[in-house]
Structures are given as structure tokens and as C-alpha cells.
Amino acid sequence: MTAVLIIIGVIVLLAIILMVLYNGLVKLRNRIENAWAQIDVQLKRRYDLIPNLVETVKGYASHERETLEAVTQARNMAVNAEGPHAQAEAENVLSGALKSLFAVSEAYPDLKANQNFLNLQEELTGTEGRIAYARQFYNDSVFKYNTKIQTFPAVLIAGMFRFTAREYFEAEDEARGPVQVSFGNDAPAAPPAATPPAAPPAAPPTTPPAPGAPS
16 A cells, blocks of 8 residues: 555656646746747837838938948848848848948938937837847847756656757857947948959979970
């Protein structure tokens, strides 16, 4: 009788441990989903601001067509990106295009004084800050979740119920720090110094044919 009770107790204990581990993994996974949803909200807000920004700049600097088109193209790529890694890369491209746009705006005093342009700058700056905060929360959540499913004993439960690792929301360039758009404070990047063409290889010395040798 005692042995039966011990076996039942062990089974109940294992069931409780299983339930606790499973529920813990589900909570971490849901936290990641919630964190990603917060990022998505801020990214959509950013995308909604950019067409107005482009139209405002176009009113004062219509001949900066290449820069304006680059911003529009980068925005469209970001809107259509799927997955954290692809999204992060697209956002980096978009941030670079916006930096170029604001660098160009420095040459147009009337544009810099336009109230709508200033409001868009302020809104984009605020959105960048919220994206950075949401990105950090998301990556922290992914770190906890990935660590959990790779360590014992949760790794056993993760394998049984197919909890898989999640991607971080950062591109390779972000390893050096978060991506931020600086409005008007950054000078455009200087083009790389031109590399002089390599000198052609020296011609081999011409040896006059020996007397009597066939030409």
C-alpha cells in the first residue's frame, strides 16, 4: 500500500512539474507575441508618417527626386518585410534613407521652418524612441524564452511540445547599437576616398633574338 502511494505521489509530482514548466514556456511565448505586437504598432505609425514627410519635402525640394524615391522604396520594403530578421534589415535601410532625407533638408531653410515639417520631425523622433524601447523589451523576452527552452529541465518539455527558438529583432549592424534617426544633426556621410587604379604590370624585357635563331 505504501509503495502504491509513493508511486502515485511521484506521478502527481511529475505532473505538477510538467504543468509548471509548460505554463512557464507558454507565458514566455505569449510575452514575445505581445512584445512583437507593440513593435508592429510603432512601425505602422512610422510608416503612416513617412508619406506626409515625403510630400512636405517634395513641396520645397522637388528636384531631390532620387532621395525621395529612396525613402518611398525603403518604406515599401519595410511594410512588406516578414519575420524579425528581415524586418530589422528593412528598418535599417529605411533609417538610412530618412537620414539622407533630413540631411538634404538642411539645404532648404524654408523647408526647415515649415511647421508641418517640424511636427513630422518631432513625431518621427518620438516614434523612434518608442520603437527602440519596444525592440529592447522584445529582445529581452526572446532571450529569456530561448534560454529557457535550451536549459534543463525545460528543454525536455520544449522538445515534447515543439517550442522553437525565436529570432531577435536586430540586424548585424545593430550589434553596435540601436538604429536611430538623427534629424539635422548628422552631416551626410563622406563618400569613400577614390582608390587610384593599379599600375599596369611592367612589360617583360625584350630580349633580342640570338643570331641565327628562328624568328
